[in-house]
Amino acid sequence: MAEFPYLKDQDVVEVQRGPEPGGVGGAYRAFGETLRGLKTTMARLIEGPLTIEYPEEKTPVYPRFRGRHKLHKFEDTGLEKCVGCSLCAAACPADCIRVVAAENVPGERVSAGERFAAIYEINLSRCIFCGYCEIACPFDAITMGHDYEMADYDRTNLIFTKEMLLAEPIERTPLRAEGE
Amino acid sequence: MLPLADTQFVEATWIMVVKSLVIFAVIFGILPLMTVLERKLIGRFQHRYGPNRVGPFGLLQPLADVGKLISKEAFRPANAIGTLFILGPLLPVLSGVLALAIIPWGDVQGGVGFYGIDVPIGILYFFAVGSIAFYGLLLGGWASGSKYSLLGAMRGAAQLISYEVAMGLALLGVIMMGGSLSLVDIVHAQGALWYVVPQFVGFLIFMLAGFAETNRTPFDMPEADAELVQGFMTEYGGMRFGSFLLVEYMEILVVSGVAAAMFLGGWMGPGPSFLDPIWMLAKMLGLVLVFIWVRATLPRLRYDQLMSLGWKVLLPLATLNVLVTAVLVVTT
Numbered sequence: 001m002a003e004f005p006y007l008k009d010q011d012v013v014e015v016q017r018g019p020e021p022g023g024v025g026g027a028y029r030a031f032g033e034t035l036r037g038l039k040t041t042m043a044r045l046i047e048g049p050l051t052i053e054y055p056e057e058k059t060p061v062y063p064r065f066r067g068r069h070k071l072h073k074f075e076d077t078g079l080e081k082c083v084g085c086s087l088c089a090a091a092c093p094a095d096c097i098r099v100v101a102a103e104n105v106p107g108e109r110v111s112a113g114e115r116f117a118a119i120y121e122i123n124l125s126r127c128i129f130c131g132y133c134e135i136a137c138p139f140d141a142i143t144m145g146h147d148y149e150m151a152d153y154d155r156t157n158l159i160f161t162k163e164m165l166l167a168e169p170i171e172r173t174p175l176r177a178e179g180e
Numbered sequence: 181m182l183p184l185a186d187t188q189f190v191e192a193t194w195i196m197v198v199k200s201l202v203i204f205a206v207i208f209g210i211l212p213l214m215t216v217l218e219r220k221l222i223g224r225f226q227h228r229y230g231p232n233r234v235g236p237f238g239l240l241q242p243l244a245d246v247g248k249l250i251s252k253e254a255f256r257p258a259n260a261i262g263t264l265f266i267l268g269p270l271l272p273v274l275s276g277v278l279a280l281a282i283i284p285w286g287d288v289q290g291g292v293g294f295y296g297i298d299v300p301i302g303i304l305y306f307f308a309v310g311s312i313a314f315y316g317l318l319l320g321g322w323a324s325g326s327k328y329s330l331l332g333a334m335r336g337a338a339q340l341i342s343y344e345v346a347m348g349l350a351l352l353g354v355i356m357m358g359g360s361l362s363l364v365d366i367v368h369a370q371g372a373l374w375y376v377v378p379q380f381v382g383f384l385i386f387m388l389a390g391f392a393e394t395n396r397t398p399f400d401m402p403e404a405d406a407e408l409v410q411g412f413m414t415e416y417g418g419m420r421f422g423s424f425l426l427v428e429y430m431e432i433l434v435v436s437g438v439a440a441a442m443f444l445g446g447w448m449g450p451g452p453s454f455l456d457p458i459w460m461l462a463k464m465l466g467l468v469l470v471f472i473w474v475r476a477t478l479p480r481l482r483y484d485q486l487m488s489l490g491w492k493v494l495l496p497l498a499t500l501n502v503l504v505t506a507v508l509v510v511t512t
Binding site: 038040042044045047048050051053 | 221223224225226227228229473474476477478493
């Protein structure tokens with residue numbers, strides 16, 4: 001740890017000043033510092049570029065990265081986990097989730113519970129990716145995915161319907177490896 | 181009396197024309213590649229790649245740049261002075277092309293001198309022609325009718341008088357040792373030992389003044405993109421702006437060429453004599469790399485810092501160098 005430039009119980013602080021600029025000494029020091037600077041930049045040249053060339057190469061995301069939402073189904077029965085309780089919509093600070101619930105009819109069950117989401121829309125142009133919907137959900141039906149490439153030319157394309165959210169998203173984003 | 185270049189050496193007119201065309205074509209082929217080289221190298225110095233999208237390795241980037249600049253409107257501010265405003269970018273181009281003529285690419289081979297012209301006054305011609313470039317800068321900056329341009333031009337003028345004297349004195353040592361003003365004779369005189377060794381101080385001063393001559397960092401006050409929004413170039417757009425940029429690179433090549441001829445043994449190098457122009461070009465490009473390296477390293481000096489560097493450090497140092505060289509030349 002660096003030593004304090006002053007003593008804590010003394011009022012007078014000794015300010016350390018560099019040597020006076022100008023004169024022969026100043027020119028000599030400027031020359032030396034210039035060479036030091038040249039050495040520094042040359043070292044950067046030898047290290048090589050650190051650029052991640054984005055469209056071809058992507059920054060890996062962390063496992064808890066909050067990207068585009070995903071809706072989930074039970075793997076064994078294929079039923080939707082969402083029961084249309086609208087807790088996510090209530091938790092959403094940006095008010096971008098719209099849920100319209102309907103009763104499950106015996107014989108053509110959609111979800112595991114009594115009711116299911118007939119309409120489930122997320123307006124991604126308003127979403128702030130806070131992840132409160134994921135926390136609010138009692139059935140882990142909605143989670144935040146890793147996809148962050150959602151740019152579009154049209155705002156209406158950014159309203160994701162239930163089918164789009166349920167569909168297995170194309171995994172375009174690499175996940176960061178353990179310890180990376 | 182200094183021996184002058186061989187004024188009795190005559191060449192056929194068509195040889196002169198062909199020579200000029202070849203030099204012109206080669207230099208104007210190199211200039212765009214230099215812009216890519218600079219941008220790519222600056223990128224590498226900063227942990228980046230630099231341009232690598234247009235063409236293989238980004239080599240076609242200057243084509244895209246020129247295409248963009250040509251398609252721009254040739255805008256002129258309402259209170260600019262028309263003729264001078266147009267003359268501004270033309271004068272530096274003229275001076276750069278004229279200065280290229282004395283760069284020696286090789287010796288006289290088979291009756292053809294491998295240089296544009298071996299002027300008897302040699303290096304004085306370089307100073308005379310090189311200073312014309314600053315008229316373009318001053319006229320362009322003043323005629324733009326903009327305060328930033330005027331400030332840039334004023335800085336250019338102050339910069340000119342601070343380094344030009346030191347630059348001349350730095351070369352005086354070489355001229356005394358070589359015993360000639362002609363660049364070709366000076367290169368011949370370096371057969372045993374390149375002048376960069378005995379005239380190392382002169383070389384450093386010349387390169388420092390060269391940074392100022394070409395308006396490059398750390399002496400790019402006339403441009404000063406951070407504070408003066410490109411200084412004298414502020415009001416220029418399109419290909420007029422492009423020619424200012426072009427001239428900057430041409431001046432770098434000229435200064436590198438003069439430095440290579442005066443200090444680094446010019447065209448001398450191992451191999452058969454037809455490789456001479458290649459050696460000269462290699463030495464020039466080596467110095468160009470130094471220019472780029474320095475640009476990637478040093479911040480811009482303050483205006484008064486350049487003045488005090490020029491008058492208080494470079495000028496006395498150059499004078500001392502000339503005195504010591506004179507004493508040594510006379511005594512040995």
